[in-house]
C-alpha cells in the first residue's frame with residue numbers, strides 16, 4: 001500500500017505528545033498518498049506508550065465513552081498539532097462530523113500563542129475558517145460526554161492552555177451553559193467553533209435545523225443556520241470497465257473533470273441498442289462474479305461438492321437482478337422486503353418473469369438486532385425453494401459493493417425516513433445504468449422524478465409504526481409486481497425493453513452528474529471553502545484585529561442587550577404600500593451594532609419575509625432610542641409583520657455566531 005511513516009528531516013519518525021490525565025500518549029504519524037492528496041494517519045501503537053494506551057487508535061466504535069473521548073482528543077488536538085509540525089497552515093478546516101471538533105480548540109490555542117491574545121479573540125478569528133458538516137439524522141448520533149469526564153480529561157487544557165474556566169469550556173458544548181448536569185455535546189462544540197454548518201442532503205439540512213433549533217432560541221426553525229451540500233460519489237471509482245467505455249465514447253475521457261455540463265446531452269444520444277447490450281454484458285459479469293464468490297465461500301466452509309457445483313450455475317444473466325447491500329442497522333429496514341416471505345418467493349420464482357436477488361451486508365458486532373436481521377435472510381435463502389433465486393454474499397466491503405453496483409438492474413433501499421442522512425450506495429449504480437427503487441429519504445428525496453426510478457413512501461415521517469412498515473412492504477411488492485418486473489420484461493421486436501432503457505437513460509443522464517463528487521466538491525468549494533478562506537484570512541490579519549473587534553462588539557451587546565425594548569409602532573398606508581415605523585430603545589448601544597428587521601411568515605410554505613429597517617433618527621426621549629422604518633406592499637395586512645432586533649457586525653454570521661434576537665411581540 002502507498003503508506004509510509006512520516007519522518008522528520010533528520011530521518012526520525014515524526015511523533016507528537018498529547019497530555020492525558022496523569023500521562024502522555026505519543027502518536028506516530030503515517031502518510032498515505034491518495035492520488036495527489038496526502039492523507040495523514042495518527043497511531044498510538046508506539047513502544048513509547050504504556051501497553052494499555054497503544055490500542056487507543058486501534059478500532060473505531062469500540063469501548064465506552066472514555067476511550068471515545070481519548071480518541072477524539074488525539075484526533076482533534078493531535079490532528080491540528082500534526083499539521084503545525086509539518087508546517088501546514090490551512091485556512092480552512094473541514095470537520096466531518098463532530099468527532100474531530102476539538103481541533104477548533106487547538107486551532108484557537110495555537111493562534112492565541114501567535115497573537116498573545118485571549119482565547120475568545122483567537123476563537124472569534126479562527127472559527128470563520130472552520131466548516132462543520134453534520135452527518136447524523138438523530139440526536140442520539142452525536143457524541144456526548146459527562147461533565148466529570150470533560151473535567152478529568154480537559155480541565156487542565158482549559159485552564160492552563162486555553163486560559164478559560166472549565167465552566168466556559170463546558171458551555172461551548174452545552175445548550176444551557178448554566179445547567180451543571182448537562183453533558184458536553186461534540187456537535188454543539190463544532191457549531192460554536194465554525195463559520196458555517198451544513199447537512200448532507202436537502203432533507204437532512206431540514207432535519208438538522210430541527211435538531212439544532214435549541215441552540216438558536218426564538219429563531220424560526222427555517223432560519224437555524226444549517227444549510228446542505230448533498231453528497232456525491234466519485235464516479236471513476238464506481239464505474240465498470242464497460243461503463244467507462246460507454247461514457248468515454250459518449251462524452252470523452254475527461255468527462256469527470258470540471259463541471260461536466262454536456263454529460264446529460266451526451267448520454268441521451270446513446271442508442272437503445274447500445275445501452276441494452278451494455279446492460280446485458282454487465283449483468284452477465286455480475287452473475288459470473290456472484291457464482292464464483294459463492295462457490296468459493298461454500299468450498300471454504302466445507303460444503304459438499306454438489307453444493308459448490310450448484311453455486312457455479314446459479315442465476316440467469318438475462319433475468320432481472322435486484323441488489324440490496326448495506327449495513328444491517330434497524331433503521332435501514334433491511335428486512336422490509338422479507339415482510340411476506342411467500343409473496344417475495346412468488347415474485348422471484350415466476351418462470352415467465354424470473355427475478356434474482358443479491359443481498360450483502362454486515363451488522364455492527366454489538367448490534368444484536370442487526371445481526372438477527374441477517375439471520376432472517378440467511379434462513380429464508382437456505383430454503384430449497386428459495387435457493388435458486390436469492391443469494392447472500394458475505395464480507396460486505398467496498399470491493400463487493402463495487403461489483404454489485406456495476407451489475408444490478410435495480411438497487412433497493414428501504415430506510416425509515418428521515419434516518420438516512422444522505423445514503424450514497426444508490427448513487428454508485430447511476431453511472432452503471434442501474435435504477436433506484438428507494439424510500440423518499442436522504443438523497444433520493446431530492447433526486448426522484450417518476451421517469452428515472454421508483455419511489456417508496458409518502459414523503460412523511462411515520463416513526464417506527466409497525467403498521468406503516470407493513471403498508472410500505474405492501475407498496476414495495478406492488479411496485480415490483482406491477483411496475484418494475486413488467487417494464488423489464490416488456491420487449492420490442494429486437495428483444496429490448498424500451499421503456500426500461502428510457503428510464504435507465506434518464507437516470508444516467510440526469511442523476512449521474514448531479515450526484516457525482518464533482519458537483520459536491522464544486523459546491524463545497526464555491527459555497528464554503530473559498531468564502532471561509534477569505535473570511536478567515538481577513539479575521540486573522542493584523543494579529544487577529546478583527547477578532548478583537550468582534551469580542552469588543554459582543555461585550556457591548558452583553559452589557560446592553562437586556563435593556564433593549566420596543567416602543568411605539570406606526571403604520572401609514574398609501575399608494576398600495578404600508579410604511580411601518582418602529583421605535584427601539586437602545587439605551588446607549590450604537591445603532592450600528594444591531595440590525596432591525598421587519599419579519600413575516602411565508603404565505604403557504606412560501607419564503608419568509610425579512611426586510612432590513614432603516615434607521616431614521618434618534619428619538620427625542622430618554623430611552624436612547626431610534627426610529628426605524630421599512631416599506632412593504634399593502635397586499636398583506638400590517639399585522640402580518642413584526643419587527644425584531646438582532647446583533648450585527650459586518651462579516652459575522654448571524655445567528656450562527658451570536659444567536660440573540662428580540663421580537664417586537
Ligand SMILES: *Cc1c(COP(=O)(O)O)cnc(C)c1O
Pocket residue numbers: 326327396397398401402422423424425426428
Ligand atoms: C457506499 C458504501 C456504504 C454506504 O452506503 P449507504 O447507502 O450510504 O448506506 C457503506 N459501505 C460500503 C462498503 C459502501 O461501499
